Amino acid sequence: MTPERWRQIEEIYHLALAHEAGQRSAFLKQACDGDEEMLREIESLLAHQEPAEEFLNAPGMAVLAQALARDRTGSMIGRRIGPYQIRLWCKREGGRR
Amino acid sequence: MAAPQQVTELLLAWSQGQSSALEELMPLVHNELQRLAHHHMAGQRAGHTLQTTALVNEAYLRLVDCSRVRWQNRAHFFAVSAQLMRRILVDFARSRGYLKRGAGVRPLSLEKAPDIFQPTDPDVVALDDALNALAAIDPRKSQVIELRFFGGLTAEETAEVLKVSPGTVLRDWKLAKVWLHRELSRGVPHDA
Numbered sequence: 001m002t003p004e005r006w007r008q009i010e011e012i013y014h015l016a017l018a019h020e021a022g023q024r025s026a027f028l029k030q031a032c033d034g035d036e037e038m039l040r041e042i043e044s045l046l047a048h049q050e051p052a053e054e055f056l057n058a059p060g061m062a063v064l065a066q067a068l069a070r071d072r073t074g075s076m077i078g079r080r081i082g083p084y085q086i087r088l089w090c091k092r093e094g095g096r097r
Numbered sequence: 098m099a100a101p102q103q104v105t106e107l108l109l110a111w112s113q114g115q116s117s118a119l120e121e122l123m124p125l126v127h128n129e130l131q132r133l134a135h136h137h138m139a140g141q142r143a144g145h146t147l148q149t150t151a152l153v154n155e156a157y158l159r160l161v162d163c164s165r166v167r168w169q170n171r172a173h174f175f176a177v178s179a180q181l182m183r184r185i186l187v188d189f190a191r192s193r194g195y196l197k198r199g200a201g202v203r204p205l206s207l208e209k210a211p212d213i214f215q216p217t218d219p220d221v222v223a224l225d226d227a228l229n230a231l232a233a234i235d236p237r238k239s240q241v242i243e244l245r246f247f248g249g250l251t252a253e254e255t256a257e258v259l260k261v262s263p264g265t266v267l268r269d270w271k272l273a274k275v276w277l278h279r280e281l282s283r284g285v286p287h288d289a
Binding site: 045 | 130131133189233242246247268272274276277279
């Protein structure tokens, strides 16, 4: 996609958002003027508008710090060394051989 | 813990093209991450939720001292810090086994590799790739995400760096998140 085309998509996307949900579809058809690819692109963005609201709201550093806190042992388990990963196996009695 | 001045000097050196500074910076930021994680655990044990944003802000303040070094300006400083954080957090996530599906490393068994992230956490490694793709069509939106998500900046600070209004930043932020959310929802890369 070219930056120019993306700018057009962005403009129509914002205009579509300004329309009532019930009128969006009709507006989009008219605004895209037969450009099916653009229509699909904008519809797919609109579909992600709601699920994206909470997305990335916690700073990256906080996400990693919390992940580290979950990894409370600080052990080698799960770490990768070259192409290998250290795994922990829990053997049940009479378990797999 | 490194003195903020040390980190700030290294950051400055890195921004001026001295790539070896990054190697010295990495462990310092990793230590700070460990400290944050430790605080987080202590908070969980004490039975109260920590103010994550406050903690992260504190971490940045401990890492870098804006007032001591003569940066071109605050905006430049913010921009370089965000770049550094992005680089470090992505490398870090990658090293902890948080690989997107289809990435080169194969786990030793068919079971899912244990990782320390939750399903609701964003895939930082995939996000990094998607941000590069976004930068090709809309560099400013990519920067807004870099500054806010990786750099921890407010909308106002981001506006200062990019020399646009906070309203523009918020508009960019929302649409960039929508775009990235869609890209990351596609899951397995096409070549997998």
